[in-house]
Amino acid sequence: MDAIILQILNGLDKGGAYALIALGLTLIFGTLGVVNFAHGALFMLGAFCSVTFARLLTISERVRDESVTFFAAYKEVPYLELWYGETGKAIVEWAVPLSILLAVPVMLLIGFAMERGLIRFFYKRSHAEQILVTFGLAIVLQEIVKYFFGANPIPLTAPPALAGSADIGALFGASNISYPMWRIVYFLFSLAVIAAVFAFLQLTTFGMVVRAGMADRETVGLLGINIGRKFTIVFGIAAVVAGLAGVMYTPILAPNYHLGMDFLVLSFVVVVVGGMGSLAGAVVAGFLLGILQSLASMTEVKAIVPGIDQIIIYLVAVVVLLVRPRGLMGRRGVMES
Amino acid sequence: MSESVLNSDKAMGRSPAESHSPKGDGMRGFMSSSRSDYLLVAVFAAAILTMPIWLAPIGAGYPDILQKFAIFGIFALGFNILFGFSGYLSFGHAAFLGTGSYAAVWMFKLLSMNALIAVGFAIIVAGVFALLIGYVSLRRSGIYFSILTLAFAQMSYNLAYSVLTPITNGETGLQISRSDPRIIDNFFGADAHRLRVPDFFGIELQGWPGFYFCAVLLILAFFLTLRIRNSTFGLMLFAIKSNQNRMNYTGFSTRPYLLAAFVISGMYAGLAGGLLAVTDPLAGADRMQWTASGEVVLMTILGGVGTLLGPVIGAAVMKYLEQIFSSFNEGVLHRTFDFLTPELQDIMVTITSPFVGEGWQLTLGLMFMLVVIFLPGGIMEGIRRISRGLRRDRRDDAAPPAHAGH
Numbered sequence: 004m005d006a007i008i009l010q011i012l013n014g015l016d017k018g019g020a021y022a023l024i025a026l027g028l029t030l031i032f033g034t035l036g037v038v039n040f041a042h043g044a045l046f047m048l049g050a051f052c053s054v055t056f057a058r059l060l061t062i063s064e065r066v067r068d069e070s071v072t073f074f075a076a077y078k079e080v081p082y083l084e085l086w087y088g089e090t091g092k093a094i095v096e097w098a099v100p101l102s103i104l105l106a107v108p109v110m111l112l113i114g115f116a117m118e119r120g121l122i123r124f125f126y127k128r129s130h131a132e133q134i135l136v137t138f139g140l141a142i143v144l145q146e147i148v149k150y151f152f153g154a155n156p157i158p159l160t161a162p163p164a165l166a167g168s169a170d171i172g173a174l175f176g177a178s179n180i181s182y183p184m185w186r187i188v189y190f191l192f193s194l195a196v197i198a199a200v201f202a203f204l205q206l207t208t209f210g211m212v213v214r215a216g217m218a219d220r221e222t223v224g225l226l227g228i229n230i231g232r233k234f235t236i237v238f239g240i241a242a243v244v245a246g247l248a249g250v251m252y253t254p255i256l257a258p259n260y261h262l263g264m265d266f267l268v269l270s271f272v273v274v275v276v277g278g279m280g281s282l283a284g285a286v287v288a289g290f291l292l293g294i295l296q297s298l299a300s301m302t303e304v305k306a307i308v309p310g311i312d313q314i315i316i317y318l319v320a321v322v323v324l325l326v327r328p329r330g331l332m333g334r335r336g337v338m339e340s
Numbered sequence: 341m342s343e344s345v346l347n348s349d350k351a352m353g354r355s356p357a358e359s360h361s362p363k364g365d366g367m368r369g370f371m372s373s374s375r376s377d378y379l380l381v382a383v384f385a386a387a388i389l390t391m392p393i394w395l396a397p398i399g400a401g402y403p404d405i406l407q408k409f410a411i412f413g414i415f416a417l418g419f420n421i422l423f424g425f426s427g428y429l430s431f432g433h434a435a436f437l438g439t440g441s442y443a444a445v446w447m448f449k450l451l452s453m454n455a456l457i458a459v460g461f462a463i464i465v466a467g468v469f470a471l472l473i474g475y476v477s478l479r480r481s482g483i484y485f486s487i488l489t490l491a492f493a494q495m496s497y498n499l500a501y502s503v504l505t506p507i508t509n510g511e512t513g514l515q516i517s518r519s520d521p522r523i524i525d526n527f528f529g530a531d532a533h534r535l536r537v538p539d540f541f542g543i544e545l546q547g548w549p550g551f552y553f554c555a556v557l558l559i560l561a562f563f564l565t566l567r568i569r570n571s572t573f574g575l576m577l578f579a580i581k582s583n584q585n586r587m588n589y590t591g592f593s594t595r596p597y598l599l600a601a602f603v604i605s606g607m608y609a610g611l612a613g614g615l616l617a618v619t620d621p622l623a624g625a626d627r628m629q630w631t632a633s634g635e636v637v638l639m640t641i642l643g644g645v646g647t648l649l650g651p652v653i654g655a656a657v658m659k660y661l662e663q664i665f666s667s668f669n670e671g672v673l674h675r676t677f678d679f680l681t682p683e684l685q686d687i688m689v690t691i692t693s694p695f696v697g698e699g700w701q702l703t704l705g706l707m708f709m710l711v712v713i714f715l716p717g718g719i720m721e722g723i724r725r726i727s728r729g730l731r732r733d734r735r736d737d738a739a740p741p742a743h744a745g746h
Contacts, residue, residue: 142701
């Protein structure tokens with residue numbers, strides 16, 4: 004029982020990442036009608052925002068290490084720590100969550116630039132061409148990151164206060180289950196972002212227009228609303244969501260340049276399982292597949308069906324597509340010729 | 341390079357519009373295989389067989405890379421039969437490439453080092469595998485079809501790495517060894533326990549013989565593709581691409597045609613995979629990864645979707661980039677720009693170095709984006725535009741007043 008709870012928890016943080024990427028993909032697809040294969044790259048760029056921010060904070064000066072008295076020893080101390088003492092030290096330690104401050108404007112800009120510079124020319128072209136051009140863009144983006152940050156994964160650490168394990172067994176009335184705290188933070192964070200996106204779409208006038216655009220783009224355009232400008236902002240928001248998912252994921256998985264590609268394929272499967280064009284479907288399918296994946300990797304399950312952990316997500320996708328072609332919560336007439 | 345391509349393009353004698361929506365005059369070409377088709381194959385064969393000569397000046401005149409051109413040319417030709425002719429974008433074709441490789445290596449291990457047996461078995465196994473996957477995947481179209489094929493390919497890849505280790509030898513990859521039974525070779529008394537390279541009835545397929553073996557199969561594959569395009573079956577595929585609903589309304593069941601195209605295309609991939617094993621008797625699961633599937637899509641698009649020659653050219657360009665560009669380093673760049681002053685030379689090297697060596701994929705990505713944005717028909721469309729432009733220039737030179745009169 005404990006093992007099952009633990010595996011479900013394990014699935015939640017991965018599911019959170021899937022859900023956030025799939026949410027952005029669906030948002031872009033539903034409004035702009037564009038299949039964005041560069042969305043994984045946006046996730047990766049978010050992660051590298053975190054790396055950049057952490058590096059900026061830890062720009063250091065060599066100072067005399069006073070604790071060593073035998074000889075002249077030197078150590079690197081971040082300027083922040085020199086200038087602000089304990090506060091500065093805390094800021095350096097909290098680099099990952101603080102890099103959200105950098106990631107939001109940067110990802111918004113990247114999103115705007117992508118939409119204005121490239122994607123908007125592809126609204127009227129076929130889905131195959133959209134896939135291909137964004138796939139090319141994804142290659143370019145990851146190669147640029149590789150050029151500046153190298154090919155090796157760059158590990159980042161969670162703030163010390165959140166780095167340990169939490170004893171959460173009491174919550175379930177079970178015996179002691181301890182679980183990495185940052186993963187729980189990631190899960191809660193992804194829920195918060197998802198809630199924010201839904202609140203934005205449900206409660207604001209802008210969100211209403213976007214939802215109307217998802218339902219019937221032409222009519223909204225005919226009503227005299229400049230849908231093009233709205234779409235740019237939607238793309239920016241989707242980029243921010245993917246970027247935030249990447250920022251907070253860095254302590255769980257050290258980012259490298261092909262992180263995006265690894266997540267992209269799975270996120271597409273998530274979108275299709277959830278139903279193309281359904282935001283709720285993307286979220287539900289994201290968590291569902293994340294949990295299924297970690298349940299399938301239990302030794303007990305693997306003993307019954309060998310190799311199931313390797314293929315479960317794809318197997319679910321195949322079954323869903325064959326039994327329910329529109330996905331779990333998909334609407335009629337989306338992406339059907 | 342471009343000259344022979346231009347020649348064969350003219351020999352094709354068919355405009356792009358016709359190949360996309362065959363009707364009227366184009367019909368005649370589809371129903372009969374005309375003399376110009378044989379001419380095209382002859383020119384193509386001549387161009388392929390003389391590649392060692394005319395590709396030498398750009399540094400590609402050695403068998404290893406030319407083999408890759410030919411093998412991936414076959415892979416892309418086959419992919420084009422599905423994607424180019426019928427419009428179904430498969431994102432899982434690497435699965436068949438990998439299956440072909442495994443099948444070929446198993447033949448080397450069990451029966452004989454004869455390449456023909458291995459390649460034949462690779463085609464059959466890949467065909468059966470394609471039949472299974474195609475039967476299920478073709479129940480859906482559009483992006484759903486793409487995701488289904490992707491899912492199957494990823495499942496094959498993951499399984500090849502984990503549970504299927506007895507068949508695939510997992511991460512190490514499947515190799516031949518001294519202790520393999522090799523029944524046929526043993527029966528004929530060859531000293532089978534000596535490690536040998538794959539052969540073709542006694543000719544060891546390494547170096548140039550290896551290239552010519554692949555080249556002949558590429559020419560055969562090209563001829564077959566041409567025949568398919570000119571057949572009623574090919575016409576059906578083009579009709580499915582232009583409007584599948586109309587096909588269904590007229591009472592055609594499109595599924596069998598699509599399935600046949602899928603299987604044929606999978607068999608081409610199997611042949612390519614088998615040839616990879618012939619040139620280097622080793623099969624690994626990474627050949628099945630989705631990036632490998634993406635690669636063949638890129639090749640086909642780069643060359644020109646739906647055209648005959650495009651995929652072959654695209655495959656060659658991409659393999660050239662991969663092999664030659666990735667081997668460039670700063671030394672080579674300095675030599676390239678040594679006609680400039682030292683300062684300019686340094687600047688040029690600094691600018692260009694991110695695009696070569698480790699960063700060759702950056703060039704690939706950029707080139708690919710530019711092609712999709714500006715030349716959706718790929719290199720073939722570029723060639724066509726240039727040749728049309730040249731022809732117009734000549735006409736303008738001949739009759740300048742007519743142009744000025746308007």
